[in-house]
Amino acid sequence: MSQEHETLRGVDRFADDIHGTVIRPGDGAYDDARAVWNGMIDKRPAVVVRCAGVADVVETVAFAREADVPLAVRGGGHNVAGTAVCEDGVVVDLSEMTAVSVDPDERTAWVQAGATWADVDHETQAFGLATPGGVVSDTGVAGLTLGGGIGHLRCRYGLSCDNLRAVELVTADGEFLTVSEDERPDLFWALRGGGGNFGVVTAFEFDLHPVGPEVATVLVFYDGSAAKSCLRAYREYVETAPDDVSTLTSTGVMYDEDLFDEAVVGDLKFGVIGCHAGPPEDGEAALAPLRELDDPLVDLSAVRPYAEFQRILDADYPDGRRYYWKSLYLDGLPASAVDRIVYWGEQAPSPLSTVDVWELGGAITDTGTEESAFAGRHAPFLLGVEANWEDPAMDDANVAWVRDCLADMRQFSDGSVYLNFPGFLEDNDETMTRTFGTAYDRLVAVKDAYDPTNLFALNQNVEPSGESDGERSG
Numbered sequence: 001m002s003q004e005h006e007t008l009r010g011v012d013r014f015a016d017d018i019h020g021t022v023i024r025p026g027d028g029a030y031d032d033a034r035a036v037w038n039g040m041i042d043k044r045p046a047v048v049v050r051c052a053g054v055a056d057v058v059e060t061v062a063f064a065r066e067a068d069v070p071l072a073v074r075g076g077g078h079n080v081a082g083t084a085v086c087e088d089g090v091v092v093d094l095s096e097m098t099a100v101s102v103d104p105d106e107r108t109a110w111v112q113a114g115a116t117w118a119d120v121d122h123e124t125q126a127f128g129l130a131t132p133g134g135v136v137s138d139t140g141v142a143g144l145t146l147g148g149g150i151g152h153l154r155c156r157y158g159l160s161c162d163n164l165r166a167v168e169l170v171t172a173d174g175e176f177l178t179v180s181e182d183e184r185p186d187l188f189w190a191l192r193g194g195g196g197n198f199g200v201v202t203a204f205e206f207d208l209h210p211v212g213p214e215v216a217t218v219l220v221f222y223d224g225s226a227a228k229s230c231l232r233a234y235r236e237y238v239e240t241a242p243d244d245v246s247t248l249t250s251t252g253v254m255y256d257e258d259l260f261d262e263a264v265v266g267d268l269k270f271g272v273i274g275c276h277a278g279p280p281e282d283g284e285a286a287l288a289p290l291r292e293l294d295d296p297l298v299d300l301s302a303v304r305p306y307a308e309f310q311r312i313l314d315a316d317y318p319d320g321r322r323y324y325w326k327s328l329y330l331d332g333l334p335a336s337a338v339d340r341i342v343y344w345g346e347q348a349p350s351p352l353s354t355v356d357v358w359e360l361g362g363a364i365t366d367t368g369t370e371e372s373a374f375a376g377r378h379a380p381f382l383l384g385v386e387a388n389w390e391d392p393a394m395d396d397a398n399v400a401w402v403r404d405c406l407a408d409m410r411q412f413s414d415g416s417v418y419l420n421f422p423g424f425l426e427d428n429d430e431t432m433t434r435t436f437g438t439a440y441d442r443l444v445a446v447k448d449a450y451d452p453t454n455l456f457a458l459n460q461n462v463e464p465s466g467e468s469d470g471e472r473s474g
Contacts, residue, residue, distance in 0.1 A: 011047055014063045020052035020096060033093065034085055036074070039320040040395065041082030045072065048091040054202050057092060057170045061200060064090040065172065065455055072458045073200050075113050076140015080325045081422050083196075083458045084143075092200055094142070102127060107208040108165060113142040113201050121307040130211035130306060131163045135248075137311045142201055147419035147460070148193045148374045150382065152310065155246040155362030156277040157209050161192040161374055162367045168203040172455040190446040193374025195419050196459040197443070198450045212306035216283025217275045218247065218290045219300040219312065221260075224268025226294040227251050227342045231357070233293045234272065235333040243362035245286055247274025251345030252354035259298055268346055269297065274359075275309055317388070321352075324387040324399050326406050327421035328413040329379035333357065337412045341383070344405040349397040350389035355405065358382040373443060375416055375435045383409055384421050419460045428461055
């Protein structure tokens with residue numbers, strides 16, 4: 001019997017033991033099951049396993065390990081690099097595991113790893129509570145949290161990973177672990193910003209904070225001719241802004257016929273979006289200067305439900321669009337950096353693309369490198385370069401624009417990056433060692449202890465040293 005038939009027979013036996021759904025090439029659901037958010041990704045796994053629970057995850061990890069095939073882990077499927085799916089391997093698909101349970105008295109939430117931030121916000125806002133998520137509500141909780149988690153509450157309450165109390169995880173050898181500061185603290189440190197290198201997380205426990213139900217928000221757009229002066233004024237604003245405020249700017253055409261007049265819809269624009277985490281009346285006053293950087297083209301700033309604000313960018317990032325993003329932590333925003341940001345915004349091949357500047361600082365700096373692997377706490381700003389487009393014929397032009405912009409902007413950076421905006425996985429080793437610096441060796445030690453054969457390699461990868469004896473600390 002051929003190896004192909006032996007493998008197929010093995011899948012049949014494996015499928016009998018799974019309570020979820022096993023999807024293979026030729027099945028009617030296969031193309032939907034292998035599709036991820038980024039339309040550039042077109043991979044054909046040998047099998048997709050939509051797990052019904054932890055037991056299915058354990059069985060699937062064991063199946064992939066014993067078959068010696070690639071293993072991808074899918075939470076929300078929103079990773080730009082498309083690591084939630086693989087070629088000719090096994091996908092652990094957690095998208096059916098979306099339960100969220102809130103304890104309003106303890107101000108905690110238990111969240112399964114297939115949930116999105118919309119799932120979390122729906123449950124937590126029923127009690128006027130929230131934990132820091134991202135800025136697009138259908139982003140998966142798992143990937144965003146493991147890579148750090150920079151969202152609308154970051155300056156007040158820190159990153160998503162800063163608010164972790166515990167994690168439930170299946171290791172490469174099929175062991176189910178509960179991980180926290182008290183249980184396996186070495187692994188807990190690595191999971192807080194070190195990426196998806198160490199196992200399949202099946203659930204998270206988060207701290208919650210009083211937020212909403214309504215918050216003051218800013219969403220305002222200016223003509224691109226004022227972009228440089230607006231970005232300079234924004235830099236001055238964030239120097240004294242309260243920690244309750246978390247904002248970001250975008251420079252690009254941001255083509256939207258419903259939002260902008262015909263006369264300016266195809267022109268360069270400068271936008272500011274963000275919110276105030278405290279009482280709305282305080283927030284309106286705190287955000288007011290951002291609405292007066294110049295004469296606005298459009299001002300959608302308002303007091304609105306927090307959950308609504310979390311969804312406000314969803315339509316800009318639909319499933320199936322083509323995406324290529326990269327990032328750099330910036331040392332500051334000198335005038336020369338402002339000039340280059342606006343220049344690259346003007347050069348984008350796609351009118352959907354932007355060059356973004358994220359305000360950092362505040363509560364992000366309250367957690368040290370000994371508590372969390374996340375590597376970006378030193379920086380006052382994050383640069384995000386987003387190529388977003390529709391036409392596959394424009395792939396090369398958009399990818400080149402992002403790479404050229406990053407190469408130019410490295411003069412304002414130490415070269416470290418945010419793991420959740422990685423582009424594809426070019427120069428993985430150099431990027432990871434540069435980003436984590438002296439903490440990288442500690443990540444390798446954790447990798448050696450929990451995944452010495454690098455079963456979990458489809459991510460921003462920490463490679464094991466090959467010298468592990470399998471002993472674990474903590």
